[in-house]
Amino acid sequence: MMTTLSIKKKNEVYITIHSPEEHVHRELSDYFTFEVPEAKFLKKNPRYKYWDGTIRLYSPATGELYHGLMNHVQEWADERQYTVEYEKNDWYGDVEDDNKFVSPAGVKHFMDKVCNIKPRPYQYKAVYEALKYNRKLLLSPTGSGKSLMIYSIVRYYAATAKKILIVVPTTSLVEQMVNDFISYGWNANDFVHKIYSGKDKNTDKPIIISTWQSIYKFPKRYFDDIDCVIGDEAHLFKSKSLTGIMTKLHNAKYRFGFTGTLDGSKTHKWVLEGLFGNCERVTKTDDLIKEGYLSKFRIKVLLCKHAPQYFDTYHDEMEYLVEHKGRNNLIKNLVDDLKGNTLVLFNYVEKHGEPLYELINNTIDPERKLFFVHGGTDVEDREEVRLITETEDDAVIIASYGTFSTGINIKRLHNIVFASPSKSRIRNLQSIGRVLRKGEGKDIATLYDIADDIGGQNYTLRHLNERVNIYNDENFKYEVIKVNLRAN
Numbered sequence: 001m002m003t004t005l006s007i008k009k010k011n012e013v014y015i016t017i018h019s020p021e022e023h024v025h026r027e028l029s030d031y032f033t034f035e036v037p038e039a040k041f042l043k044k045n046p047r048y049k050y051w052d053g054t055i056r057l058y059s060p061a062t063g064e065l066y067h068g069l070m071n072h073v074q075e076w077a078d079e080r081q082y083t084v085e086y087e088k089n090d091w092y093g094d095v096e097d098d099n100k101f102v103s104p105a106g107v108k109h110f111m112d113k114v115c116n117i118k119p120r121p122y123q124y125k126a127v128y129e130a131l132k133y134n135r136k137l138l139l140s141p142t143g144s145g146k147s148l149m150i151y152s153i154v155r156y157y158a159a160t161a162k163k164i165l166i167v168v169p170t171t172s173l174v175e176q177m178v179n180d181f182i183s184y185g186w187n188a189n190d191f192v193h194k195i196y197s198g199k200d201k202n203t204d205k206p207i208i209i210s211t212w213q214s215i216y217k218f219p220k221r222y223f224d225d226i227d228c229v230i231g232d233e234a235h236l237f238k239s240k241s242l243t244g245i246m247t248k249l250h251n252a253k254y255r256f257g258f259t260g261t262l263d264g265s266k267t268h269k270w271v272l273e274g275l276f277g278n279c280e281r282v283t284k285t286d287d288l289i290k291e292g293y294l295s296k297f298r299i300k301v302l303l304c305k306h307a308p309q310y311f312d313t314y315h316d317e318m319e320y321l322v323e324h325k326g327r328n329n330l331i332k333n334l335v336d337d338l339k340g341n342t343l344v345l346f347n348y349v350e351k352h353g354e355p356l357y358e359l360i361n362n363t364i365d366p367e368r369k370l371f372f373v374h375g376g377t378d379v380e381d382r383e384e385v386r387l388i389t390e391t392e393d394d395a396v397i398i399a400s401y402g403t404f405s406t407g408i409n410i411k412r413l414h415n416i417v418f419a420s421p422s423k424s425r426i427r428n429l430q431s432i433g434r435v436l437r438k439g440e441g442k443d444i445a446t447l448y449d450i451a452d453d454i455g456g457q458n459y460t461l462r463h464l465n466e467r468v469n470i471y472n473d474e475n476f477k478y479e480v481i482k483v484n485l486r487a488n
Contacts, residue, residue, distance in 0.1 A: 003083065010064065125282075195208060285429075301480045311459075
C-alpha cells in the first residue's frame with residue numbers, strides 16, 4: 001500500500017503533517033532529531049541536568065514542524081517513495097507560495113531607484129531570491145553589504161504598507177542600521193522606530209528596529225500585526241530567546257535571516273532554515289577579495305613554543321596562557337611594532353584584557369591613541385571609538401570578542417590580533433571580517449593568530465588546527481612562524 005502524508009500550513013511559523021500510519025510520525029521524529037555538539041558541556045549546567053542532549057524539531061503528538069523545513073520533508077518523502085499531498089488553508093493560504101510577478105529585471109530596476117549607490121550583481125540576485133520566495137536564510141560574509149540588501153527588502157515591503165520588524169543583537173547595530181539606511185538616500189527617521197534600553201515599545205511607524213533583548217519578553221499579541229521579520233546576525237537565532245521571538249510571529253509571512261557564517265553543523269543550519277527558510281549562499285569572502293570589494297588578506301600564525309606542560313582541563317590551560325609573561329610581552333611587542341590601526345581581541349576582561357592594556361599602555365608611542373573596550377563599556381563610547389578610529393592611521397583598540405567581533409564596521413582597520421585562542425568557526429570568521437573592509441590608504445589587512453604548543457593535552461593547539469581548517473576552507477593564505485618563548 002502506498003504511504004501518503006498530507007501537509008497543511010498551520011500559520012506562518014508551522015506546518016502540520018498528517019498521516020494515518022504511525023510509522024510515518026516515528027520516522028519523521030527520528031529524521032528531525034539532532035544531537036547538539038556542545039551538549040556535554042551544557043549538561044554541566046544544573047539547568048540542563050535532565051536534558052538528553054538532543055533537539056527535536058518535529059512533534060509526533062501535534063504533527064508540527066517549522067515551515068522552513070518543508071523542502072526537507074519533501075526530500076525525506078522522495079527518498080522513501082512516499083506520496084505528499086498539500087492542503088490549502090483558507091486563512092494562511094498554500095504551503096508552497098512564491099511571487100510569480102517578481103522578476104530579476106524588476107528587482108534590479110527597483111534597487112537602482114531606491115539606492116543612491118550602485119548595488120553589486122550578487123546583491124541584486126540575493127534580494128530577488130528573497131522577494132521571490134518570501135523566506136530565505138542568506139549567507140553573506142562580512143563586507144558583502146548586508147545592510148544594503150536589508151535596506152532594499154525594507155523599502156520594498158514598506159512601499160506595500162507592510163509592517164516590518166528587524167531584530168539585531170546590539171544597541172550599536174540599531175543605530176548603525178538606521179544610519180546606513182540614511183546613507184543610502186532615505187529619510188529613515190520618518191519611518192523607523194528604535195527599541196532598546198527602555199525606549200517606548202509602541203509606535204505608529206511601519207518599521208521597528210530592536211535588539212532581541214528588548215522584545216523577547218513581549219507578549220504574543222505585540223507581534224500580531226508584523227508582516228515581515230528580518231533577523232540580522234541570524235546565526236544567533238538558535239538561542240531560546242530568539243527562537244521564542246520567531247515563533248510568536250505567527251502572521252509574519254515574509255522572513256529573512258542574514259548572517260556571515262554558520263557553525264558548520266547540520267543542527268544549526270536546519271534550526272535556522274526552519275525559522276527563516278532555505279539557506280542560500282550569496283557570495284564568499286574569497287570571491288569578494290578577488291573582485292576587489294574587500295582588502296587583500298594574509299594570516300601570520302605565531303606558534304609559541306612553551307616548555308612542556310600538562311593541564312587536566314581547558315580552563316587550567318587558559319589560566320596558564322593568559323598569565324604567561326613571555327606570551328603577553330610577545331603581544332605587547334607585536335602591537336608596538338605594527339603600523340596602522342590595530343585591533344587586539346581577548347576573551348577574559350580581568351585576567352587578560354586589563355593586564356594587556358596596562359602592559360601596552362606603558363610602552364606604546366604616546367602619539368598613538370589607545371582604547372580599551374569590553375562589555376562594561378557604554379554603547380555610545382564604543383561608537384565613539386569606532387568613529388575616532390575611522391579618522392586615525394595608527395590607533396590601537398584592545399577589545400573583548402563579544403564587543404568588537406560582530407557587527408562593528410571599521411573600514412580603516414589594518415591589523416587584527418587574536419590574543420586568545422578559539423575554535424569557533426562563527427567567532428573566527430566574524431572577527432576576521434572586522435579587518436577586511438576596504439579603506440583609504442589600505443592595501444592589505446593582516447591577522448596575527450597567537451597560537452601555543454605546550455605539549456600534553458594542548459587544547460589550544462587543537463583549536464589552532466580547527467582555525468587552520470577554517471582558513472583552508474575560505475582559501476585564506478597563511479604562514480606559520482615558530483616563536484620560542486622565555487620561561488614564565
